[in-house]
Amino acid sequence: MIRFDNVTKVYDRKARPALDSVSLEIERGEFAFLVGASGSGKSTFLRLVMREERATSGAVLVAGQNVASLPSWRVPRLRRGIGVVFQDFRLLPQKTVFANVAFAMQVIGRSRAIIRDAVPEVLKTVGLEGKGHRMPHELSGGEQQRVAIARAVVNRPGILLADEPTGNLDPATSQGIMSVLDRINQNGTTVVMATHDTDIVNSMRKRVIELVDGRVIRDEAKALYTSMIPAVAPTGGERA
Numbered sequence: 001m002i003r004f005d006n007v008t009k010v011y012d013r014k015a016r017p018a019l020d021s022v023s024l025e026i027e028r029g030e031f032a033f034l035v036g037a038s039g040s041g042k043s044t045f046l047r048l049v050m051r052e053e054r055a056t057s058g059a060v061l062v063a064g065q066n067v068a069s070l071p072s073w074r075v076p077r078l079r080r081g082i083g084v085v086f087q088d089f090r091l092l093p094q095k096t097v098f099a100n101v102a103f104a105m106q107v108i109g110r111s112r113a114i115i116r117d118a119v120p121e122v123l124k125t126v127g128l129e130g131k132g133h134r135m136p137h138e139l140s141g142g143e144q145q146r147v148a149i150a151r152a153v154v155n156r157p158g159i160l161l162a163d164e165p166t167g168n169l170d171p172a173t174s175q176g177i178m179s180v181l182d183r184i185n186q187n188g189t190t191v192v193m194a195t196h197d198t199d200i201v202n203s204m205r206k207r208v209i210e211l212v213d214g215r216v217i218r219d220e221a222k223a224l225y226t227s228m229i230p231a232v233a234p235t236g237g238e239r240a
């Protein structure tokens with residue numbers, strides 16, 4: 001579903017690459033965490049998948065297409081297959097919950113009848129049944145994030161990218177958001193989530209891809225935030 005072949009991203013030629021020779025594959029239907037310190041390259045990884053940035057070298061394949069070489073007129077079609085959720089929700093403050101979610105369908109030309117059916121259904125999936133008439137400021141942070149998730153998945157994308165979706169939420173609310181993401185994943189959507197949240201990662205036991213300075217230093221199934229496998233002491237070479 002998502003494949004990185006030797007991907008390097010350089011923003012600034014004087015600095016180290018934001019991503020450095022990353023190769024990995026995330027299968028359809030998987031749930032993967034991207035973990036690592038601030039600046040390790042997590043957001044860059046997500047931005048390359050949705051073609052918000054282009055790789056400097058290497059290939060980024062999404063559903064079999066190399067998105068790095070996709071002409072710009074094809075980017076909207078790529079994005080239609082990818083839902084995105086951010087730490088800061090990014091709702092339209094003057095629109096109701098219903099209208100925020102409906103907007104994602106209007107922009108791709110869905111009919112009113114389809115929108116009328118799909119929005120309440122997706123609000124139910126994220127646990128916001130009956131709250132379509134509320135304004136964003138009348139919701140808690142956790143509820144606002146649920147609206148953002150509903151908006152991201154209402155067009156049934158194959159992939160959901162989440163960049164620190166629990167970063168502004170308390171631990172109990174964060175767990176609620178994780179059950180929503182888990183449910184969406186169980187319905188077949190591939191989920192890739194960047195996070196610093198140790199407790200969340202430890203409670204989910206999903207695949208963990210760990211980045212340090214733009215390099216993948218660990219890629220482990222059903223893993224914890226911190227690896228249980230003892231690190232091998234460097235025996236010389238570049239770190240000596």
Ligand SMILES: Nc1ncnc2c1ncn2[C@@H]1O[C@H](COP(=O)(O)OP(=O)(O)OP(=O)(O)O)[C@@H](O)[C@H]1O
Pocket residue numbers: 011012017018036037038039040041042043044045
């Ligand atoms: N638009 C940009 N221009 C220049 N450098 C950038 C840009 N975006 C990111 N970088 C640099 O690339 C590196 C990786 O950043 P990135 O945002 O991918 O990290 P991150 O792991 O998502 O961090 P955080 O957890 O703080 O969001 C950092 O050194 C950052 O300063």
